[in-house]
Amino acid sequence: MTDIVTPPAAAAAPTTGIATDTSRLKSAANLKAAGQKFEAVFDGMMLKAMRQTKLADPLFDSKAIDTFTEMQDARLAQSMAEHAPIGIGKAMTEFLKKSAGQ
Numbered sequence: 001m002t003d004i005v006t007p008p009a010a011a012a013a014p015t016t017g018i019a020t021d022t023s024r025l026k027s028a029a030n031l032k033a034a035g036q037k038f039e040a041v042f043d044g045m046m047l048k049a050m051r052q053t054k055l056a057d058p059l060f061d062s063k064a065i066d067t068f069t070e071m072q073d074a075r076l077a078q079s080m081a082e083h084a085p086i087g088i089g090k091a092m093t094e095f096l097k098k099s100a101g102q
Contacts, residue, residue: 004095006027031097034093035089035091035092035093036082036085037081038088038092039080039085039086039089040080040081041077041090042086042088043076043077043086044073044074046077047073047077051069051073059091
């Protein structure tokens with residue numbers, strides 16, 4: 001007869017990949033940085049969607065131009081988030097502040 005070995009209970013618990021440590025939310029600087037990064041990601045997605053709506057055929061089309069445009073859009077999105085935010089990052093920061101207090 002063979003013995004059945006059961007794994008420890010901690011190893012059997014499924015992991016979701018989502019951190020449960022919310023101590024980072026207590027720092028205003030961390031919340032502001034998270035809001036700015038979220039704003040930059042949102043702005044980048046918006047710029048990418050705008051670029052995909054091609055109204056005419058480009059005069060010069062190449063992978064190098066596409067790569068440069070993506071890099072330029074990423075920097076523009078970061079600059080927009082820092083200097084002229086549209087407010088979605090601030091709304092997310094306020095939401096996180098409220099949820100951290102509960």
